[in-house]
Amino acid sequence: MAKVKSLADLKKIKDEVQSKMKLRENSEQPEKMVQVKVAMATCGIASGAKETMNYMIEEFDHQSIEAVVTQTGCMGYCYAEPTIEVTLPGKEPVVFGHVDKKKAQEVIETYVKKGELIDGVIPVNYKTIDE
Amino acid sequence: MKELALHILDIAQNSIRANATLVEIEIEDNLNDNRYQISIIDDGTGMDEDTIQKAIDPFYTSRTTRKVGLGLSMFKQNAEMCDGTFDVKSKLGEGSKVTATFIHNHLDRPVLGDIAGVVLMLVYANPELDFIYRHSTNNGEYIFNTWEVKEQLGEVPINTPEVKRYLEEMIRENLVEIGSNN
């Protein structure tokens, strides 16, 4: 039987990450990276925000897109959960609603990579989404 | 919520919003005593007696973004629907402890679900906070502690996809080792 993973073996991963980090030019300058905030309050969690966030983390990593994915509280759009706020470098934040995996993929392929807007943008009339 | 793990994710959000620096998740997965007990403990701002009473009322929230608070009352309802109990202990300036106790083999008890995914989501999204996750069964106990992880990682940030994947797997494998039940 394979050995159960333990913290001692984390060293291998650590070395891997360290060599990769040297290749990531912008990791010290978050303002040059794509920033995604996933609303992680009750309605968001109940509608699948965790899967959405996981998908985005994995997909950015997979496609080597330099991005910071974090969570935020309630944005007040319970009817449109899961919601995410995407900020491209030098642009205003844009909020997308009903972001399941499929929509998340569309956001990455169309908005993040090409800068083109897609359906499902929530008009914003707020300054910041932090509660 | 279909999974207890999602309730945990949600209740932990309250702790984060209350400026906790340490969030502890405890699961007592006790078949011998037919008990499945979940606690979420934080060192955040805490609540006074009056607020605790109000907090478990669905029509109370300290938010300004919407009119109802749902998290605690949903968790409570879920526990009580399965003949379980629910308790909130808190002290201003000290922190809070939310405990839901279920009957292990109750037909309506939600499954635990993806707890490893939930713990790592919390860790990834809140790299500056510390999390301890304890899971005990009648066969043993597993403890995951971000403080130890960070010590191992040194200058490598805990919120990297590679680290997240590894730790998630590590928790899953260790839960299998202690024979945790869903």
Ligand SMILES: Nc1ncnc2c1ncn2[C@@H]1O[C@H](COP(=O)(O)OP(=O)(O)O)[C@@H](O)[C@H]1O
């Ligand atoms: N761990 C905690 N520390 C401090 N205050 C809390 C905590 N948990 C809940 N509260 C208070 O109780 C209220 C209700 O919580 P909850 O039912 O989760 O609804 P919501 O988070 O949507 O407001 C919160 O708005 C907050 O004021």
Ligand SMILES: [Mg+2]
């Ligand atoms: Mg809440």
